[in-house]
Amino acid sequence: MTFRPLLCIRIDEETDLRIYEERHAKEVAELVDQNRAYLRQWLPWVDNSRTVEDSRAFIRNSLQQFAQNEGFQAGIWHKNKLAGAIGYHQLGWIDRKVEIGYWLSESLQGKGVMTKACRTLITYAFTELGLNKVEIHCATENLRSCAIPKRLGFTQEGILREAQWLYDHYVDVVIYGLLAREWQG
Amino acid sequence: MTFRPLLCIRIDEETDLRIYEERHAKEVAELVDQNRAYLRQWLPWVDNSRTVEDSRAFIRNSLQQFAQNEGFQAGIWHKNKLAGAIGYHQLGWIDRKVEIGYWLSESLQGKGVMTKACRTLITYAFTELGLNKVEIHCATENLRSCAIPKRLGFTQEGILREAQWLYDHYVDVVIYGLLAREWQG
Amino acid sequence: MTFRPLLCIRIDEETDLRIYEERHAKEVAELVDQNRAYLRQWLPWVDNSRTVEDSRAFIRNSLQQFAQNEGFQAGIWHKNKLAGAIGYHQLGWIDRKVEIGYWLSESLQGKGVMTKACRTLITYAFTELGLNKVEIHCATENLRSCAIPKRLGFTQEGILREAQWLYDHYVDVVIYGLLAREWQG
């Protein structure tokens, strides 16, 4: 990995996180497009993300989120190619709580990339942002996604019935929670 | 109850719901003030609601919410006096889901007023808005508040640990859920 | 009339007013379309209201008006079908004055529906909003429309020459005024 962008968070020798910027819009759109059927299984926004302009709009929103001190969205770059995304959602400064969401291209699955990326954003949430709790929400049947909070020591706190609409059916959503004092880093 | 406002939802002979409007700001502020210590036990916004201007700002926001098709906030009026409030939060049209929140002055407790008010907003959510799920979130130790979803047939779906900061400590929050097909009206 | 919406103002056994909400857009557009030639005789906005999206935009604006404490627009529903509209315009809190505007589908004419609806909004203006004056403006040759303020005891206060452009010609506009102290209810 000879090129390393100046502003990034290194995950491992081959992988880094880069805050979403407009200049990434084309790569985001292409990756979504290549993984469309795969991502559509569990992510509700895939059908509304069809063009580079859609990706740019999402990125602009996520930069507004960062500008308003409500966390950020980052691309996951593996060997200098975009491979997925991870970010903060619903950051609440009063309750000192945030949710982490993520997705990864099919071809990168099974290498532990997302677990490392989550670990980084959890540490950032507790150490730099000073939060008290991180949550991860997954569809109950999305086993791959559920495996991550389990592996990282989260507690299952509830299953919200029919909490999310996925194009043509509802899915139940499991909430995993991790408190700052429980985090081993 | 001789006077009955033109735009309201009747709950029972003595009680109705009125969408919050600016002209109610003074009465909202006074009621919060009279019940300050009582409400502060479980509601995180009480310390930030001190003046009529604070109430007016809240009302303006809630009217924006209504204007943006995201539900509404209403005052609960008993014998033509403001007695509490109830409203929709986090209305999601894609997931067809909404949360109901409420508070009632101490003096009106125990008369079943809030159960009726909830019943009305649940019916409205399922019948007029066509939603699929209503949630109610309460601090686990707020027994009075928890009693309402239990009485109305909600299912307990989870307990989110330390999910809310109440001035000087965290409280766990229990999530109750009710699906449209479960509602008896 | 078995179904009665929760949030409405009852006019008579068969008729009620419902504050315009986005979910009414389709019915508004259809009714305008069915009465296009009829309404176009006296209303200047008909040619610009062609699609459901146009109706939705109008409704959004009218909800902003409500959110800004400047009155509201309501649909007139007869036997649970939209039949027309009525609303406040130019509400001035300093001068405590408002204008009422309205239109009704051709098939409902002659039943006194609009007179009742006006009566309701006049009472609301004087009793709940505390205004001092209600005005109604009609094209001088729109006899049906002029009949309503006459019937309700308004005073003719002037005729503004060529005050309104109706697609291809100007019409004179008569102003009717009613003071709070003149209202019999």
Add this chain to the structure above:
Amino acid sequence: MTFRPLLCIRIDEETDLRIYEERHAKEVAELVDQNRAYLRQWLPWVDNSRTVEDSRAFIRNSLQQFAQNEGFQAGIWHKNKLAGAIGYHQLGWIDRKVEIGYWLSESLQGKGVMTKACRTLITYAFTELGLNKVEIHCATENLRSCAIPKRLGFTQEGILREAQWLYDHYVDVVIYGLLAREWQG
């Protein structure tokens, strides 16, 4: 009159109109202050215009009006000193109609300054803006103000009862109208 600003409308040798700009705020505030009791007799905004900042805010709004193609507000300058103001209100492009409003310092009364200023804005409305009608609204008892539209050939079109609140009482308002084809220039 040796100094003549570059951007102005000349009324006569000693008088010109200058579109309100922020740099005039101090002079506007001072003139209002010197004529406070005099202006307060007929103008409802005087009590809310107390500081240079108030005048600046009004000027900013009037520049927004100009930027949105809805007419302008101008200062009346006599011998290079601000003496009053005149401007367009309620410009309607569809109805091709506008209202002209004005006020003049007490010391300049009786010299025909305002009649000339009105003449200029009427000509501008008909010739450059292509409007069809100009209205002037005055309190019925404001004889000095009413004299101007009469002198300029306007027709009295109505008297709106209690149409304006002046601090502690209502006044009736007379509407004068002039059509483009009636204007002699």
Add this chain to the structure above:
Amino acid sequence: MTFRPLLCIRIDEETDLRIYEERHAKEVAELVDQNRAYLRQWLPWVDNSRTVEDSRAFIRNSLQQFAQNEGFQAGIWHKNKLAGAIGYHQLGWIDRKVEIGYWLSESLQGKGVMTKACRTLITYAFTELGLNKVEIHCATENLRSCAIPKRLGFTQEGILREAQWLYDHYVDVVIYGLLAREWQG
């Protein structure tokens, strides 16, 4: 020149400046279109100005600039026909400095029109706005444009290499500056 608009700055018997207003959009678009190839040599915005709507958008922006007290853009009218434009850019109230930009239709070149127009805006900047410095920026090879600040006594203060992109190549930009105390009027 029988018609003279009421609000304009006279340059000479045949020429005046008129603050850009929306009603000029058609004439601006036509003039740009007629001079497209000519203007495109030195102006970077020509390819993005194709329709009346583009001109209207530019004019709206320039009126916002005026409303925000940051100078104005004006059309140059010769014998009552639009012939070009001139305006202020980058007005800085703290540094009391402004840049003047301009363009003229090919057919009007060589008559001294632009030199007179610049003279007017320079005088306005120093006399009415009280600025300390006026700058003019031109591509080094745009000899016709460079001739104007030279003729008016500006000092060449620098040449910024490759400072502007003109569709397919960079041009160097020369900065001319004139201080208030150097201006002869």
Add this chain to the structure above:
Amino acid sequence: MTFRPLLCIRIDEETDLRIYEERHAKEVAELVDQNRAYLRQWLPWVDNSRTVEDSRAFIRNSLQQFAQNEGFQAGIWHKNKLAGAIGYHQLGWIDRKVEIGYWLSESLQGKGVMTKACRTLITYAFTELGLNKVEIHCATENLRSCAIPKRLGFTQEGILREAQWLYDHYVDVVIYGLLAREWQG
């Protein structure tokens, strides 16, 4: 340097750049305060930056700049203490040009910190943003600041007379320019 924030650009073993975020506001305000007299010699904004709230407002603006794809402002952190700032200004995507501005606390002067920080932002501008030119503007008499572009191979392109107002006097500003093809890294 044991603590290293996750999102930063490393300059050397002891120094890194961190994009300004709201949580840095207190440290920014304190550093400006400690260096007030020193910074005031050459920076025009110092008198307007007095409170933590002022710093927060500046940071919010700079995050908006980042969100709008117009570059960013970063703190310079030395041994985990804030020591200064550096950022992009006037980023022009069409001309592919940007200006770099910076300031450093007095105590860190003379260690080459700012030269390294500039080197980083220049590389970022050419390599990641794909720009064609970087400019640095300094007051001619600010020798310390001028030394940096000279040391980094910039070309002096002009001296703008009285281009900046510094509280009570004007200063001349020298413009240094560097083209992408001239950069040695």
